Amino acid sequence: MTANSINTTHTMETIGEGVETVPVTTVGDGTGFSVQTFVCGNVCISPNLAWGGEHCNIVKGSGFFTSRANRVWLPVCSFLVETPHGRVLVDTAWNRNMSPFGVYDRRAQISSLGSWMLYRINQGVVGPNRTIRERLAAQGVEPRDLDYVVISHLDCDHANGLRMMKDAGKIMIADDEMRGATEHGIVNRVRFYPGWWNGLKNVDLYHWNGTEGPAGKSYDLFGDGSVQLINIPGHTRGLVATKITNPDGKYVLLFADGGYSSKSWQDMIVSGIAVDKRAQKRSLEWIREQSLDPNCIASMASHDPAHVDNIIRF
Known part of the structure; x- marks a missing residue:
């Protein structure tokens, strides 16, 4: 995470019905x-x-043969974006059926992920009251209150919770991403499980309407440049970063799995799994450029070990 902007204050705020207190960063006078x-x-x-x-x-990147002792536990994050135009949720993280009782549950995970093979690559846990639906409900926000749910890409730790959002306005998935995820091949059959999204009636398979980003493909969500979904291919074909820009030109960049932490773009370390390594490196170079821009308030991956609950107002 970066903080290049001036006039920044840091406070603590109790959210929801006194549920928890989180750090709040306010940049400038705030613009909604x-x-x-x-x-x-x-x-x-x-x-x-x-x-x-x-x-x-x-094979090495998947960790299929890596023992539990040699693995790492990383946070799985969702992001709630509030703008004067509406509410946008970025990624849905884990469904409650991954951990029905809030603890690690091997059998439940295999069922939720759709295969034992994917379980061997990604094990997960979501504690009591910690799914994104439960977290939002604690603040009085229901899926129907969300104008959009943006899925950065269809890997399990981003899309497993899609069914919790069946009552949201629109679930935005890049058409490129869906086509890439549903192509034939053993890797895709293991990596992407259609059970996460099949039958959902509010899925919008959008086509690019702009030319921003390293691949020259982007989607302007509200039509005014305030929320841009920018294709950063490599890890998956249709992976998108979400760039939220206020009227002063200050922005927050959510780059999903374009890198797994700030050190990814600082040291130019791409992840171990990619459908296109060259495109992945170009995307990471773009993330680095965006993150170092003086107008960038914060640049965040989805799984940075440093992540904690917080709010940025700008």
Whole structure:
């Protein structure tokens, strides 16, 4: 996370019905924009999946043969974006059926993930009252109150909770991402489970309407440049970063799994799993450029070990 802007204050705020107190960063005088980070459980993966580098192959990156002792637990995050135009949730994290009783549950996870093979790559847990639906409900926000749910990409720790959002306005998934996830092949059959989204009637498979970003593909969500979904291909074909820009030109960048932490773009370390390593590196170079821009208030991955619940107002 970066904080390049001036006139920044840091406070603590109690949210919901006195449920919890979180740190709040306010930049400038505020223009009605905010990004709230929710840590919604954890995922256990091989370090090579997160920081394997451009020469890491898919077998090593998957961690399929990596023991639990040699794995790392990382946070799984969702982000609530508030703008004058409406509410946007970025990613849904884990469904409650991953941990029905709020504890690690091997059998439940295999069922939720759709296969034992994917369980071998990603183990997860989400504690009591920690799914994104439960976190939002504690603040009085229901899925029907969300104008959009943006899915950065269709990996399990981002899309497993999709069914919790069946009453949201629209679930935005890039058409490129869906086509890439549903192509034939053993890797796709293991990596992406259609049971997470099949039958949902509010899914919008959008096509790019702009040319921002490293691939020249983007989608302007509200039509005014305030929330841009920017294609950062590599880890998956249709992976998007969400760039939230206020009227003063200050922005927050959510780059999902374009890198697994700030050190990814600082040291140019791509993740160990990619459909296109060259595109992945170009995307990370773009993330680095955006993160170092003086107008960038914060630049956040989805699984940075440093993540805690917080709010940024700008």
